[in-house]
Amino acid sequence: MTGEQIYTNAAIIRRDAVVHGTLVVRDGAIAEIAEGRSEKGIDCEGDYLLPGLIELHTDHLEGHYSPRPGVRWDRTAAIQAHDAQVAASGITTVFDCLRLGSDEEGGFEVGEMRAMADALKGAQTDGRLRADHHIHLRCEVSAPDVLDHFEPFQHEAMVRLASLMDHAPGQRQFQTMEQYILYYKTKKGMSDDAFDRFVEKRRHNSATHADRHRRILAERCAERNITLASHDDATAEHVAEACDLGTRLAEFPTSLEAARSSHETGMSVLMGAPNVVRGKSHSGNIAATDLADAGVLDVLSSDYVPISLITAPFVLHDRGMALSDAIALVTATPARAVSLDDRGEMQPGKRADFIRVRRTGEGDMPLVRSVWRQGARVA
Structure with a gap:
């Protein structure tokens, strides 16, 4: 998918840490991951973003x-x-x-x-x-x-x-x-x-x-x-x-x-x-x-x-x-x-295959809210 998408106010699960911040997707690939909220983009309401x-x-x-x-x-x-x-x-x-x-x-x-x-x-x-x-x-x-x-x-x-x-x-x-x-x-x-x-x-x-x-x-x-x-x-x-x-x-x-x-x-x-x-x-x-x-x-x-x-x-x-x-x-x-x-990691340069997941606390069943493959939403 061409163009740029921004997802912010998310708990982004990287290979070595969880980053509370913003994901930028460009032309079907992960372009940037930064700490903190952005004034632009989709508000993920604190949900997890993790690799597909x-x-x-x-x-x-x-x-x-x-x-x-x-x-x-x-x-x-x-x-x-x-x-x-x-x-x-x-x-x-x-x-x-x-x-x-x-x-x-x-x-x-x-x-x-x-x-x-x-x-x-x-x-x-x-x-x-x-x-x-x-x-x-x-x-x-x-x-x-x-x-x-x-x-x-x-x-x-x-x-x-x-x-x-x-x-x-x-x-x-x-x-x-x-x-x-x-x-x-x-x-x-x-x-x-x-x-x-x-x-x-x-x-x-x-x-x-x-x-x-x-x-x-x-x-x-x-x-x-x-x-x-x-x-x-x-x-x-x-x-x-x-x-x-x-x-x-x-x-x-x-x-x-x-x-x-x-x-x-x-x-x-x-x-x-x-x-x-x-x-x-x-x-x-x-x-x-x-x-x-x-x-x-x-x-x-x-x-x-x-x-x-x-x-x-x-x-x-x-x-x-x-x-x-x-x-x-x-x-x-x-x-x-x-x-x-x-693929398989939230890392710049990797395919933008990622999912948005909500979980309210320990023992709670995770809910898959959205799914993207190469930057295009598929579910």
């Missing part, structure tokens, strides 16, 4: 596209509904997860996610979207057809992130059968025989395919300069394997050991914002607040609830974390993890 949130891992789009088992919604309509909720939550950059690899959990057919990527590109080109969308490929390495699903994305410029995951019993997220029984058998109402067959097949596929697919996909991502993420690492051995593959982002480590090892190697540790808001993991693994207390939490993701990405930093702030550090978990650090160096 950066979401690296959300499967929220999938829920709009397939709202019920076996149901497929119009792709563009699903994308627009997802985008509207994302933007209203203060997210200006979003990495939409597309699932690769079919299984009994309800995976998609070869070609479905490629068609979704084409619809995303079309919606973005047509100016239908409020947020800046990129693609995150969630690759189920134990699925026999994951490479077939990956093939159509080999040269897709929207793909900037890929995660390698194995949801077989005894692997990563599901270290114990108690967790697996709850997640699959109980929730899906499987009989004992059906569940036993399901478990045996998943274990066989993992043993047969996971290691080979993990190596091949890591090599292809390195060739394309796609940021690589591990997923649900549980042990130091898992982390060592991830390091050998060139991983930069550790998604949802399930133990303090894995999180600490990832952090110490230089990987950014990502946990779910819903985990912070709820105070615990939905699958019984380690709480994100425990990692925050240990100093090994780097990035938050809304995962399945977009509004959690603005809520969680304030929860951490109420627990004692400096507000600028809490906000960095959803802005500066995720931007750095995927090499988006033009």
Whole structure:
């Protein structure tokens, strides 16, 4: 957006401090930040101005596209509904997860996610979207057809992130059968025989395919300069394997050991914002607040609830974390993890992706009042 806009009487959250003052935006970029009020511009009434949130891992789009088992919604309509909720939550950059690899959990057919990527590109080109969308490929390495699903994305410029995951019993997220029984058998109402067959097949596929697919996909991502993420690492051995593959982002480590090892190697540790808001993991693994207390939490993701990405930093702030550090978990650090160096901070020269948030006091739910992307108001 061309021209100049001024926003004053705001609490501007910078990377190292909160500045009570004035923001000047010029030609879609942050031009100046100064202390004190200006006689010109929009009065922000003391509200926070902070960078637009950066979401690296959300499967929220999938829920709009397939709202019920076996149901497929119009792709563009699903994308627009997802985008509207994302933007209203203060997210200006979003990495939409597309699932690769079919299984009994309800995976998609070869070609479905490629068609979704084409619809995303079309919606973005047509100016239908409020947020800046990129693609995150969630690759189920134990699925026999994951490479077939990956093939159509080999040269897709929207793909900037890929995660390698194995949801077989005894692997990563599901270290114990108690967790697996709850997640699959109980929730899906499987009989004992059906569940036993399901478990045996998943274990066989993992043993047969996971290691080979993990190596091949890591090599292809390195060739394309796609940021690589591990997923649900549980042990130091898992982390060592991830390091050998060139991983930069550790998604949802399930133990303090894995999180600490990832952090110490230089990987950014990502946990779910819903985990912070709820105070615990939905699958019984380690709480994100425990990692925050240990100093090994780097990035938050809304995962399945977009509004959690603005809520969680304030929860951490109420627990004692400096507000600028809490906000960095959803802005500066995720931007750095995927090499988006033009955004994520309230700093002159950066893109004018920012949001206005009101919060009246400790424990109060933050309210996203306005959202701007490159200086243009989008929500």
